[in-house]
Amino acid sequence: MKGYAKWNRLALKGLWIMVVLGLLASLPLAYARIQTERSTDRVEFVMDYRDLLEISAVKDDPQAFVSTQLEELKKAGIRSVAVYEATLSELQLARRIYLFTEKDVSLLVGNLASPRENNTYLLFADEATRAKLQPEITYWFSQYKLTTSEWNYQGRPGMVINASPDEAVLKPLGPDPIALQDLKEKGFRIVPRISNRHQPYVQDDMDKILSSYAAAGAKTMIVEGDYVPGYGEDDANHIDDFADLMDKHGIGLAAVELIKTPGGIGTLASKLHYNVLRAHSFTEADADKLSPTLSTEELDNRIKTASDRFVLAVKDRNIRMIFLNARAFRNVDKATLTDPLAPLYRSLQGKEGAIERIEAAGYKTDKGPALQFVLTESPVPSLLKPFVVAGAIAFVTLLVAAFFPSLALPVYALGLVGGGGLYVLSSIMLYKLLALAVGVSSASLAMILAIKRLRKPRASEAASGAVVNLFLRTTVLSLLGAVYVVGLLNHISFSLLLNQFTGVKALGALPIAIVAIYLLLFSEGQGKGEQVRKLKRLLASPITVLWVVAAVFLGGAMLYYMSRTGNEGQVSGTEMVFRSFLENTLGVRPRNKEFLIGHPLFILGAYVWLRYRKPFGLWLFALGVIGQVDMVGTFTHLHTPVFISAIRVGYGLLLGAVIGFALVGLWNLAARGWRKWAEPFVR
Secondary structure (H helix, E strand, C coil), X not given: CHHHHHHHHHHHHHHHHHHHHHHHHHHHHHHHHHHHHCCCCECEEEEEHHHHHHHHCCCCCHHHHHHHHHHHHHHHCCCEEEEEECCHHHHHHCCCEEEECHHXXXXXXXXXXXXXXXXXXXXXXXXXXXXXXXHHHHHHHHHCCCCEEEEEECCEEEEEECCCHHHHCCCCCCECHHHHHHHHHCCCEEEEEECCCCCCCCHHHHHHHHHHHHHCCCCEEEECCCECCCCCCHHHCCHHHHHHHHHHHXXXXXXXXXXXXXXXXXXXXXXXXXXXXXXXXXXXXXXXCCCCCCCHHHHHHHHHHHHHHHHHHHHHHCEEEEEECCCCEEECCCCEEECCHHHHXXXXXXXXXXXXHHHHCCCECCCCCCCCCCCCCCCCHHHHHHHHHHHHHHHHHHHHHHHXXXXXXXXXXXXXXXXXXXXXXXXXXXXXXXXXXXXXXXXXXXXXXXXXXXXXXXXXXXXXHHHHHHHHHHHHHHHHHHHHHHHHCCCHHHHCCCCCCCCHHHHHHHHHHHHXXXXXXXXXXXXXXXXXXXXXXXXXXXXXXXXXXXXXXHHHHHHHHXXXXXXXXXXXXXXXXXXXXXXXXXXXXXXXXXXXXXXXHHHHHHHHHHHHCCHHHHHHHHCCHHHHHHHHHHCCCCCCCHHHHHHHHHHHHHHHHHHHHHHHHHHHHHHHHHHHHHHHHHC
């Protein structure tokens, strides 16, 4: 046993050496990610062309409306439009064709419709339109095994499609060639929206579609629908084939955030060697909030909110494409038909508009299409990553050793063996689990070591100075976990949000539980026997009304805390105003849990314990783990630029320290007042 104890003590020292080595190995990986994030600064605003057509359908002169809006788009700084694969319905919206049913035709020609026929009839707007569209329509319907024939009415050319109108309007065609030509001549860039509705998948057909877009200058595609083109089961899966076509035509992919992720997009991105950029969608539902029927003040506030949203998307989430949507708004009470286009343009224009603010932040909106990130590889990543993994396992082992020191050696050995086995099965899963584990361990271990330091007899050092020293030391150790997270999850798929950090809520909750258990049972340096007896006394304690009230309060506070951890929590209107104020004042918004809760409680609790040796000061201090783990959590937002996360944490530390020492001042003031006025009466 003495030999084991000796080796175990050496292992504890060796674990800290491995943590340092892993940290050093993480730095080049983190630097490579930063360089990748800075590789492109172009931002592209894209308007949905189909939405313009649908809004035009409720206007008195649809074609004039579309022409006018295209000019307004340019004035607003929107240089790109998204063009879908056409359908007969869209061609009718564009006034290129007019659709008729059998019943409609029978009324036109004065004959009864045949009960055995349910064809689709169409007339072209003019001969020039027919010359461009008829070959396209004929080709695509022949691919669906549906026959077509020529038809005319009063000298106007048309076609008959051997399919019911309900079926015919569902079939996707190629992009509208007239729209592509017109938009290109007007100086717009084309962003294709391509679906997986061409079934069965035919490589030549998809090549034809992409060729049309490429000829119009398209550089980036947005997927339409629930699946990427080529998606299918087993032998029907042609994602590889479609990726080859995208490479052939020089077209990259835009991954749209905050919407349902299309099936197969991760595979397609991988096959494209991550020729992918991140896009943000301003949906039709979002645009509905910009209704011109609102009061002037409310509309101005909502325009400002939309502008803030676009700026934040670019600055905080590595967004390089803003995809704008809109639809007509029917106000029955006022008997009006309106649209949000004018307010949408206002959100982009002027000093308070998104475009000027985005450019002021160092991005460019008028220098061409958005570009995909240029992947920067760290030097010899295959050699660095094993050290990062070994260091992360060492970090976790040190946390275990803080509770059970004798287990350090076997825990680390088991961690290395288990990590190696998981790496063989899935390296990404290993990195995700280690990122969660090291995030929990760094914040928890930092607080445990801080509690040990507080428990030690203190020299004559002033309490305030000791608090500052402790705050800095603990923060540095916690942030080592953040460096590990960035190093472990440095793959470009995490920056593009095609992969994500796993366990956000666990990261928020586990350190609180770990630190509470340590403070309750392990922090006084008692032996195992005394720790067990203390636990038994706690479990055998009578439950009082005060305990029940405290449990309900703490449970409610924890539920609220967990509801605000992650991206699912609801934010009140007041908090949104406060967030907007911080963002506009500081440029980068610090996180409330850090500077309003975690850091102030850390400072106040440490001061109360060091100055007055009040036990509740340690429990206040223990709640400071919220700020420590939230700093690590900031860096788990892997789609946020690293330097933005660093600034956010820096502001949180600065403001949290100011608020914390303000609370210390208030505490001292209250203590003096108590001693002077209240204490004599208590005696």
